[in-house]
Amino acid sequence: MWQQFLGWLAKAAPSDNPRTLLLEYRKQLIADGVEAEDAGRRVATITSLMKTRQDGWQVIFNNIYSSASTGFSTRPNALLMSAIEGRPTGRALDAGMGQGRNSVFLALKGWTVTGFDVSDTGLAIARKNAEKAGVQLTAIQKSEKEFDYGVAEWDLMVFTYVPFAVENAEYVQRLRRALRPGGLVVIESFASEAGSAGRRPVDIDPAALRRAFEGFRIEKLEDVLGSPDWTTDKVRLVRMIAEKKR
Known part of the structure; x- marks a missing residue:
């Protein structure tokens, strides 16, 4: 499941934040024939795996920082x-x-x-x-x-x-x-x-x-x-x- 997500992520269009990116992945799963409930479970599992499987963070944030828009503050905290x-x-x-x-x-x-x-x-x-x-x-x-x-x-x-x-x-x-x-x-x-x-x-x-x-x-x-x-x-x-x- 994690490897499938990373494979999709490598080719995904830029998103403005991680939440948007995961919603797009859920839409893609459903478009590929996965039932909506199962797609939701897969996304929840992937979200949980992100805490320990940090091999995806570079790809995730390269995607986000390539976006023309930002779903996050660019001002200092x-x-x-x-x-x-x-x-x-x-x-x-x-x-x-x-x-x-x-x-x-x-x-x-x-x-x-x-x-x-x-x-x-x-x-x-x-x-x-x-x-x-x-x-x-x-x-x-x-x-x-x-x-x-x-x-x-x-x-x-x-x-x-x-x-x-x-x-x-x-x-x-x-x-x-x-x-x-x-x-x-x-x-x-x-x-x-x-x-x-x-x-x-x-x-x-x-x-x-x-x-x-x-x-x-x-x-x-x-x-x-x-x-x-x-x-x-x-x-x-x-x-x-x-x-x-x-």
Whole structure:
């Protein structure tokens, strides 16, 4: 089922966000003779598999970033903007940087910015956006598993709508080692409880997130209905700003 989806995806017309892309795939399954109920189950299974089978993310986001329209915000994330207000600049990491909206914003504010992503299409746009803005940033094509976070490297780490294991205590220890004392982690994504039906690959369980960041100073942790960066609908979101204790 996963390989069939990737085969279709490689030839699919550009879509403006993952939700639209999956709806198009469901339509194609039905057009190919799959019953609507079964098509829905297949799409639900694929959505679940995305959390662990990340071999499709490059193809998915190359498709999305090739679209002439955008189903996502190209402005910097509002939580990030508020998090850095009044703080001294330093070295920032934008994890899953996409087209570089947050990276360019940080560079304009005087931060030294590195970002990584699996999408070569997204990274090419990020570099062009940085050039247009007259700033420099380092954009690296690597997956989250391949990227070396280092030790005491960063004053700021940004995770917005990415399928990374920020609810996992072992993963968070990796981030803690990579942060300098007083460094911030800024996280925003869709929220749902672990194990609940219909979870997106980028969903975060707010309670699990709090547990994973035990030992950090939590400046903000919200579980709210709000407008996300990836759809115009009001949905449940989790937002967190956490500081590594000095």
